[in-house]
Amino acid sequence: MNNFSRKNHSEKNRKRRKKNEDSDFYSKDNISSRENNRFSMKSSKKHGIKNFNESDKVRTNLSSNRRKPLNKSKNEISTKSHYLNKELVNNKNFDDWIWGKHSVYEALISERAINRIWCTSEIFSSEKFYTLLKDLKLKGVLIEEVSWNRLSQLTFGASHQGAALQLASSKTISLEELIKFSKTNSTNPIILALDGITDPHNVGAIIRSAEAFNSKGIVIPQRRSAGLTGTVAKVAAGALEHLPVSRVVNLNRALAELKKNGFLIVGLSGNGKLSISNFHEKTPLVVVIGSEDKGISLLTQKKCDFLLKIPLKGKTSSLNASVAAAISLFHLTGN
Template structure:
């Protein structure tokens, strides 16, 4: 079991809403009496969670100077799932596959935001690499706002090998690339699908790109060359979602 500290009213509320059984203890600013914080304290108390009153200096130390908003929780981190777990889920799934693959994405804010969008749009899981990629961290959990508990993250050793296996299971692999001939809006993506997003700045690696069945791009009219990974993933995920709804 891996324990970590998360902080801030929003992150604490998400932990209380989605995984109260994983909260080990809480530290709360003894001088703050605002309504939202007191509501959190009441909810924690109702679930029998140990609450320690603390001063600002202690909270600053526990959060290493971050903006804790008067509350810090020690929580059990969501589990990372294995390649074998992924295979079991894919082979037994009854719903049309909808996966997100992140090829060496390293920013925890990007993974957290991707998880939040994945939860909202019905993505069944996020696949990441074991090496040179971010896993589940307190920052990921904070940004994901509860989605780190609801969307499983699978760590695999070799993305190319995993993609090849997914293709054998009838999953179409669609990569995001600025040089693609067609945009996501010109492409039929209402199919068993895994969307592939490349790393920050570098994009997909060559071997990953070569494994894709086809590439799509997001139309751009401004002066910037590309979107943030999590923003781009959100655009692509929701176009798949829209097409599945028949909108």
């Protein structure tokens, strides 16, 4: 019995020891695993911070790399625009321009030939300029009220003081004077009326042909037409000095006035029903020539007594306005 009890007691002690050893082992494992976890978390945090710093550095490098070409391109654009603006100023011929309110005023009272005037509303309504500008408008000078910024654009930033003008290469006369002049020199005069021809080269070439075929004058509207600029005078090759030009406020009213004074109004049109070679009227004539792209406006066509066409035999459907004018004058003066 004693032996059995001793054995049981020793076995119990053994089992207790084993349990304690196992528990110690597991607790050590837990402690080590916790330490490992702490270490791994610390290292991961460190790595995370490092990675974040590295990624941040990459981002900043990329952004700096991106910013540099943008700044470069902005500088390039600004320099390019600067040189382009300079080139435009050099290319634009300002020989026939006057700006500055005192200079403009002196040009107005000296009765120089003027093509166009730009001014601000303050200048236009001022006591000094209002009467002068109103009289010039009635004489056919194109006057535009523009903003200060628009005037700065037109003069490329010059000190314009709210007023600028472009001189004409020749003085214009009133429609009444043109009618009187044409009838005193010829029984069947021919006058050309230009509708919407804005290209100065075409206007200059038409003036040259008109003078060569003994036309008695040209009628041009204030708007939608090239004025008597230096380019027009150059292309006209001296013809502008021998051919009177009347600049009217409204072309259709001018045509009605010419009709009252015995002129027959004929228009050149690709849709005309009568060929110019079959037209044989012996009377004072006004030949209306429209622009190449739009031709004679519908309202002006209604004012015409005849719409004449130039017969074309090739595949080309239309002619240059100055060429059409020369051909029509050749046919009409030959009759």
